Amino acid sequence: MGSRASTLLREEEIEEIKKETGFSHSQITRLYSRFTSLDKGENGTLSREDFQRIPELAINPLGDRIINAFFPDGEDQVNFRGFMRTLAHFRPVEDNEKNKNLSNTEPLNSRTNKLHFAFQLYDLDRDDKISRDELLQVLRMMVGVNISDEQLGSIADRTIQEADTNGDGCISFTEFIKVLEKVDVEQKMSIRFLH
Amino acid sequence: MAGLGSVCSRRLAGFVSLLLLVFVAVISASPDAATGANETLRRPSGHSLDDSHHPRNSSEHRKAFPVLAFNYEHVSKPFVISLWILLALLMKLGFHIIPRVSHIVPESCLLIFVGLLVGGVIKAMDQTPPVLDTKLFFLYLLPPIILDAGYFLPIRPFTENMGTILVFAVVGTLWNAFFIGGMMFAVCQIEAAQVGHVDLLSCLLFGSIISAVDPVAVLAVFEEIHINELLHILVFGESLLNDAVTVVLYHLFEEFAHEGTVTVGDALLGVVSFFVVSVGGVMVGVIYGVLGAFTSRFTSHSRVIEPLFVFLYSYMAYLSAEVFHLSGIMSLIACGVIMRPYVEANISHKSYTTIKYFLKMWSSVSETLIFIFLGVSTVEGPHNWNWIFVIFTLILCLLSRVLGVVGLTFIINKFRIIKLTKKDQFIVAYGGLRGAIAFSLGFLLTDTEKKDMFLTAIITVIFFTVFVQGMTIRPLVELLAVKKKKESKASINEEIHTQFLDHLLTGIEDICGHYGHHHWKDKLNRFNRTYVKKWLIAGDRSSEPQLISFYNKMEMKEAMMLVESGSAAKLPSLASAASLQNAQQRAPPKQRAIPSISKTREQEIRKILRANLQKTRQRLRSYSRHDLFSDPFEDSMSEIRFRKQRVQMERRMSHYLTVPANRQETPSARKVWFEPEHKVYTYDESESPRDGAALETLPDTVSLLSESPQRPDQSSRLRKRGDAEQSANAPDSQEEPQKLSRCFSDPGPKEEEEEEGEG
Numbered sequence: 001m002g003s004r005a006s007t008l009l010r011e012e013e014i015e016e017i018k019k020e021t022g023f024s025h026s027q028i029t030r031l032y033s034r035f036t037s038l039d040k041g042e043n044g045t046l047s048r049e050d051f052q053r054i055p056e057l058a059i060n061p062l063g064d065r066i067i068n069a070f071f072p073d074g075e076d077q078v079n080f081r082g083f084m085r086t087l088a089h090f091r092p093v094e095d096n097e098k099n100k101n102l103s104n105t106e107p108l109n110s111r112t113n114k115l116h117f118a119f120q121l122y123d124l125d126r127d128d129k130i131s132r133d134e135l136l137q138v139l140r141m142m143v144g145v146n147i148s149d150e151q152l153g154s155i156a157d158r159t160i161q162e163a164d165t166n167g168d169g170c171i172s173f174t175e176f177i178k179v180l181e182k183v184d185v186e187q188k189m190s191i192r193f194l195h
Numbered sequence: 196m197a198g199l200g201s202v203c204s205r206r207l208a209g210f211v212s213l214l215l216l217v218f219v220a221v222i223s224a225s226p227d228a229a230t231g232a233n234e235t236l237r238r239p240s241g242h243s244l245d246d247s248h249h250p251r252n253s254s255e256h257r258k259a260f261p262v263l264a265f266n267y268e269h270v271s272k273p274f275v276i277s278l279w280i281l282l283a284l285l286m287k288l289g290f291h292i293i294p295r296v297s298h299i300v301p302e303s304c305l306l307i308f309v310g311l312l313v314g315g316v317i318k319a320m321d322q323t324p325p326v327l328d329t330k331l332f333f334l335y336l337l338p339p340i341i342l343d344a345g346y347f348l349p350i351r352p353f354t355e356n357m358g359t360i361l362v363f364a365v366v367g368t369l370w371n372a373f374f375i376g377g378m379m380f381a382v383c384q385i386e387a388a389q390v391g392h393v394d395l396l397s398c399l400l401f402g403s404i405i406s407a408v409d410p411v412a413v414l415a416v417f418e419e420i421h422i423n424e425l426l427h428i429l430v431f432g433e434s435l436l437n438d439a440v441t442v443v444l445y446h447l448f449e450e451f452a453h454e455g456t457v458t459v460g461d462a463l464l465g466v467v468s469f470f471v472v473s474v475g476g477v478m479v480g481v482i483y484g485v486l487g488a489f490t491s492r493f494t495s496h497s498r499v500i501e502p503l504f505v506f507l508y509s510y511m512a513y514l515s516a517e518v519f520h521l522s523g524i525m526s527l528i529a530c531g532v533i534m535r536p537y538v539e540a541n542i543s544h545k546s547y548t549t550i551k552y553f554l555k556m557w558s559s560v561s562e563t564l565i566f567i568f569l570g571v572s573t574v575e576g577p578h579n580w581n582w583i584f585v586i587f588t589l590i591l592c593l594l595s596r597v598l599g600v601v602g603l604t605f606i607i608n609k610f611r612i613i614k615l616t617k618k619d620q621f622i623v624a625y626g627g628l629r630g631a632i633a634f635s636l637g638f639l640l641t642d643t644e645k646k647d648m649f650l651t652a653i654i655t656v657i658f659f660t661v662f663v664q665g666m667t668i669r670p671l672v673e674l675l676a677v678k679k680k681k682e683s684k685a686s687i688n689e690e691i692h693t694q695f696l697d698h699l700l701t702g703i704e705d706i707c708g709h710y711g712h713h714h715w716k717d718k719l720n721r722f723n724r725t726y727v728k729k730w731l732i733a734g735d736r737s738s739e740p741q742l743i744s745f746y747n748k749m750e751m752k753e754a755m756m757l758v759e760s761g762s763a764a765k766l767p768s769l770a771s772a773a774s775l776q777n778a779q780q781r782a783p784p785k786q787r788a789i790p791s792i793s794k795t796r797e798q799e800i801r802k803i804l805r806a807n808l809q810k811t812r813q814r815l816r817s818y819s820r821h822d823l824f825s826d827p828f829e830d831s832m833s834e835i836r837f838r839k840q841r842v843q844m845e846r847r848m849s850h851y852l853t854v855p856a857n858r859q860e861t862p863s864a865r866k867v868w869f870e871p872e873h874k875v876y877t878y879d880e881s882e883s884p885r886d887g888a889a890l891e892t893l894p895d896t897v898s899l900l901s902e903s904p905q906r907p908d909q910s911s912r913l914r915k916r917g918d919a920e921q922s923a924n925a926p927d928s929q930e931e932p933q934k935l936s937r938c939f940s941d942p943g944p945k946e947e948e949e950e951e952g953e954g
Contacts, residue, residue, distance in 0.1 A: 037708075057706070066699060118695070118699065139691070142694060142698065142742065143743065147740065147743055155746050183689055183692065184613070188700070191707065
């Protein structure tokens with residue numbers, strides 16, 4: 001796996017990905033080997049079926065949504081760049097990151113971007129608001145089938161009521177951020193990619 | 196201002212006089228106990244009712260029947276014990292009356308000081324004060340504190356930082372023990388110290404005793420400074436988990452201090468013993484925890500003894516572990532942690548409250564007694580003050596702690612997502628307090644000549660850490676602007692989003708092929724849900740998702756808060772719209788003449804509410820041990836408030852009554868009561884929240900129905916609608932009562948409007 005994989009991934013590509021996502025060299029190579037092991041068709045891209053082949057994702061209540069998050073709008077295939085771009089959101093936040101601000105844009109793994117990623121998993125229609133229906137769908141996925149609609153509805157209503165500050169009956173991104181201000185998102189949404 | 200001052204001084208005066216009274220009682224009781232014992236020894240027949248101090252009364256002539264007699268030694272032991280406890284608690288009370296002192300000086304210091312005073316007084320009267328007997332400490336005083344800590348241990352931060360905590364506990368304590376022991380041996384070689392007779396093994400033994408961070412002291416000090424959760428759990432977790440290391444090291448060196456030498460084989464055995472002690476302790480705790488949880492499944496018919504099961508199983512876990520020389524503390528913690536989620540799902544609310552209060556009460560008393568006895572034992576001695584030994588011990592303790600923390604953090608930070616900053620390291624190092632465990636272990640030593648010297652040094656270190664570090668840690672925390680604990684209300688948003696993120700992270704980890712923290716946690720949760728919960732939780736609660744229980748708890752808590760306060764205006768909860776919207780959109784409810792409820796009706800309502808409230812559990816996150824978060828639950832059961840609330844409700848209510856048929860309906864119950872001041876959302880579905888669960892309040896519902904002749908037409912309309920909305924899985928046998936109960940619950944908004952003509 002090792003030698004064949006690394007010859008397919010050129011050095012320039014690794015450098016570009018490094019600059020864009022902030023992963024280290026070894027992390028990128030390691031994730032590339034994971035990428036190729038998932039890529040059964042060996043065409044350099046992953047399709048939805050490749051993701052669905054992962055057994056644990058099938059039992060994950062949010063499995064489908066997570067898979068969808070990897071695919072940019074409308075497309076059915078994701079290449080390695082896209083794969084890494086999505087995973088970059090889960091890199092731990094480093095303090096010295098703030099100092100070397102190479103570009104003007106925020107790094108992909110900043111707190112805001114992490115929260116935005118999570119927000120988009122709720123907000124399927126991309127209208128920048130989590131409506132009551134979208135919330136209900138997520139609740140239904142997490143809670144299972146035994147709970148009645150009414151009860152879920154009351155939970156959803158309460159959730160919206162707690163978060164909604166401008167009274168529009170939906171949770172906007174700013175309200176979402178505010179609600180989670182006490183949660184340690186930097187830790188919760190980070191994976192320790194071993195070097 | 197003057198009035199306040201005079202009130203305070205009056206209270207103070209009254210309090211001080213009471214205190215003096217108790218003081219005198221304690222002091223006179225102790226010698227009385229001694230003389231009383233002597234008296235009984237001299238008079239072997241001592242069961243008479245006669246005055247024990249006047250033996251000459253039993254003379255030849257026939258005594259009159261004693262109307263009033265004085266027989267003290269009969270009750271001397273419990274009497275003295277009770278007096279001591281009373282003294283301890285009065286002291287505690289006193290500290291909080293004097294506001295300024297308790298703000299600067301932590302309670303533990305004050306208690307030690309009081310102990311010193313009492314010890315000094317007793318000694319001045321030439322009596323022997325009671326010492327902190329090791330058996331008393333380890334068997335009676337320590338377990339309640341540890342159980343309280345373990346039962347209310349915040350699981351999430353504990354497991355998230357488990358690696359860090361373990362490294363600090365195991366490696367840190369080992370480092371401390373060997374460093375202090377080794378360096379003290381070097382110090383002892385100094386000619387001027389005149390302690391050349393202390394050999395290496397004794398030094399290592401001493402090092403192992405003094406190296407462990409003490410949970411009691413840490414709890415006592417950290418409770419009051421409200422530091423952020425991460426640091427709290429790091430120091431506290433370390434103090435709990437280092438017990439295994441301490442036990443192994445202590446026994447190892449104790450054994451071999453007599454032998455004189457330690458071979459490599461013995462050292463290896465020591466390592467093996469460490470694993471046995473720690474893992475064995477945890478296993479014992481888990482076994483008893485599971486037993487306790489299983490037992491609680493069947494206690495629905497004898498609720499009164501439920502708390503006892505929790506206490507006894509935990510205590511048995513501790514004692515059983517101690518039998519095998521395993522780590523009793525770890526066993527106790529494991530038992531509490533395992534038992535808690537299942538027990539809480541099974542027991543009644545009152546039992547839960549009882550457990551909570553009793554644990555806090557016992558641990559508070561224990562802690563107070565420990566500190567007082569520490570003070571008394573200090574005065575008692577025996578002491579062997581050796582300047583060099585003590586000074587060097589102190590310096591080395593501090594030095595080794597700092598070095599240990601800094602060094603370990605350097606290594607740990609490579610593996611942590613959130614690194615520990617320098618400020619964090621400082622607090623962790625500074626919070627390494629020693630306490631009564633070190634003292635008791637020292638007391639257990641058998642070799643008398645070194646024992647006195649060791650004890651003196653141990654006491655000095657304890658005093659230094661508790662007084663100096665305890666007093667200065669609060670201003671330091673302020674100075675360094677360390678993050679404090681954020682007081683946050685339980686928020687359903689946080690719960691939902693945290694679970695959401697858990698699932699998300701688990702998924703991402705699976706995609707990366709990275710078997711990390713979330714992966715295993717998810718596996719554990721799934722295992723718990725499919726197998727364990729079915730065995731250990733009674734009834735249908737075994738399949739209730741965590742989110743639902745959380746939500747129910749929150750709703751219940753808020754409802755009780757509202758009932759108590761009597762007004763719904765400010766609270767943002769109880770979103771569910773149906774009744775609120777009903778009330779708003781209907782013709783002004785005030786126009787409807789709501790008849791006043793009859794007395795019997797009121798009784799019924801109260802009974803139903805109480806019955807339902809018993810079914811829910813409270814899961815308060817409770818870190819503080821000295822004051823419980825004010826729990827509206829308990830407060831709100833007073834009848835007067837309830838009556839007031841009823842009157843207010845009558846004025847507002849548009850619907851008459853919502854009878855919760857089962858637990859899951861209680862959200863709708865409260866929705867009816869409160870004034871819909873805030874805008875609320877359209878709610879299309881009807882509000883019929885039942886799932887065919889058992890109707891435990893059946894008799895109540897029926898009786899209520901029979902009592903409502905006033906609105907036959909409304910009820911029948913509701914009943915009709917109730918039929919239509921009946922959920923598919925309602926059991927047939929319960930159809931009728933379900934319909935009845937549904938009559939009283941919220942119907943859906945639209946239909947209500949259509950059908951509701953005139954009140």
